[in-house]
Amino acid sequence: MQYSKSTDYALHALLHLGHPERHANVGIKELSATLGVSESYLSKIMSKLRQDGIVRAVPGVNGGYELARPAGRITFLDVIQVMEGREQLFECSNSKSQQHQLLADDGADEPVRERRGNGECLVEKVMLGAQQHLHQYLQEHTIQSLLDEAFKRHFNLEGNKK
Amino acid sequence: MQYSKSTDYALHALLHLGHPERHANVGIKELSATLGVSESYLSKIMSKLRQDGIVRAVPGVNGGYELARPAGRITFLDVIQVMEGREQLFECSNSKSQQHQLLADDGADEPVRERRGNGECLVEKVMLGAQQHLHQYLQEHTIQSLLDEAFKRHFNLEGNKK
DNA sequence: CTATTGTGGACCTGTGATATCCATAATAAA
DNA sequence: TTTATTATGGATATCACAGGTCCACAATAG
Numbered sequence: 001m002q003y004s005k006s007t008d009y010a011l012h013a014l015l016h017l018g019h020p021e022r023h024a025n026v027g028i029k030e031l032s033a034t035l036g037v038s039e040s041y042l043s044k045i046m047s048k049l050r051q052d053g054i055v056r057a058v059p060g061v062n063g064g065y066e067l068a069r070p071a072g073r074i075t076f077l078d079v080i081q082v083m084e085g086r087e088q089l090f091e092c093s094n095s096k097s098q099q100h101q102l103l104a105d106d107g108a109d110e111p112v113r114e115r116r117g118n119g120e121c122l123v124e125k126v127m128l129g130a131q132q133h134l135h136q137y138l139q140e141h142t143i144q145s146l147l148d149e150a151f152k153r154h155f156n157l158e159g160n161k162k
Numbered sequence: 163m164q165y166s167k168s169t170d171y172a173l174h175a176l177l178h179l180g181h182p183e184r185h186a187n188v189g190i191k192e193l194s195a196t197l198g199v200s201e202s203y204l205s206k207i208m209s210k211l212r213q214d215g216i217v218r219a220v221p222g223v224n225g226g227y228e229l230a231r232p233a234g235r236i237t238f239l240d241v242i243q244v245m246e247g248r249e250q251l252f253e254c255s256n257s258k259s260q261q262h263q264l265l266a267d268d269g270a271d272e273p274v275r276e277r278r279g280n281g282e283c284l285v286e287k288v289m290l291g292a293q294q295h296l297h298q299y300l301q302e303h304t305i306q307s308l309l310d311e312a313f314k315r316h317f318n319l320e321g322n323k324k
Numbered sequence: 325c326t327a328t329t330g331t332g333g334a335c336c337t338g339t340g341a342t343a344t345c346c347a348t349a350a351t352a353a354a
Numbered sequence: 355t356t357t358a359t360t361a362t363g364g365a366t367a368t369c370a371c372a373g374g375t376c377c378a379c380a381a382t383a384g
Contacts, residue, residue, distance in 0.1 A: 001163065001249075003163060003252045003289070004341065005341080005342070006341080008253075008255050008256075027360070028361075035256070036256060038344075040345070041342070041344075044343090044362095044363090058350090059350045059351055059360050059361040060349095060351025060358095061353060062360085063360045063361065064361085065361090085163070088164070090164065090165045091170075094198060122311060123170070123174065123177070127165070129299065134292055134295060166372065168373080189328090189330090191329090200374070202374075205331080206332090206374090212331095220381090220382075221329050221331080222380095222383055223327070224328085224329085224384095225328075225329045225330065226330085227330090
């Protein structure tokens with residue numbers, strides 16, 4: 001259970017695009033060279049980011065990519081969901097509510113069922129909670145906030161050197 | 163990016179074993195029938211749980227499985243890590259610290275590097291934070307806490323019916 | 325000794341991640 | 355308008371892994 005390399009590449013590419021002293025359009029060549037990823041593969045990723053409105057792309061001479069909105073409004077969650085899809089973290093495979101009566105007192109009049117009629121599995125419920133926690137955290141971190149952090153460190157290091 | 167079915171099966175199997183009115187050893191046949199999963203596949207999963215000390219197994223007539231420790235000390239995280247492995251949620255693939263200078267001011271004297279010499283990638287750092295949040299949540303939920311929740315609901319429903 | 329029950333290895337299949345290559349479309353500059 | 359540049363999308367290849375089956379073997383109770 002790990003985020004894919006595509007997500008890695010996407011995040012780093014966006015950080016490059018979000019750099020304050022970038023010119024408007026960054027070509028796939030520059031991105032490819034910077035990240036050390038092949039142009040062909042990286043362009044697939046950028047294409048996906050474009051389809052989901054994270055970046056804009058312009059073909060032709062001097063074309064390239066740029067962020068479609070301010071870096072502060074591109075969250076980690078946004079990027080991850082584009083690359084990894086929006087399925088939920090966990091799905092109970094016993095959705096047919098078969099003999100899913102984990103807690104059935106055999107022979108009792110009122111078996112306690114772990115899953116109730118409304119298709120609600122308690123395991124799934126816990127995992128949904130986990131997912132919500134995760135997503136909330138990922139939403140609080142944006143391309144911009146990471147850039148800020150990087151610059152903060154830069155200046156701290158500068159200060160220490162003197 | 164989703165937890166595997168094995169994790170699903172494992173959690174449900176443990177809930178079955180954790181049921182207060184279970185006899186000591188539950189055979190693979192009973193588990194298989196309850197979960198609706200083939201014996202052969204489920205036994206692989208139980209084997210794994212045994213190797214990691216989550217359950218105990220005894221072969222032979224009247225053999226079967228039982229929890230190796232109280233249900234309150236078997237957390238969701240425990241189970242997930244057995245089934246999914248213990249790799250971290252995200253790993254920066256640019257570990258060779260190549261030209262990973264995402265924030266390099268071209269031509270500036272002091273390029274700000276997103277990754278510093280100590281192999282610390284800021285993207286990875288954010289993701290590690292996410293992982294910690296997730297793990298903390300998953301550690302707070304145990305097989306026992308889910309059983310308790312199920313029984314609580316049971317009695318609430320009972321009350322409503324009268 | 326025998327029936328029962330878990331263990332572990334070999335094997336199979338489909339799917340998805342990672343990646344490459346190429347033809348095509350769009351665009352700016354000459 | 356032509357040409358060079360740059361992004362797009364389809365086809366394809368490879369590989370690992372999830373999910374699953376089958377079987378021989380070991381351990382155990384009666």
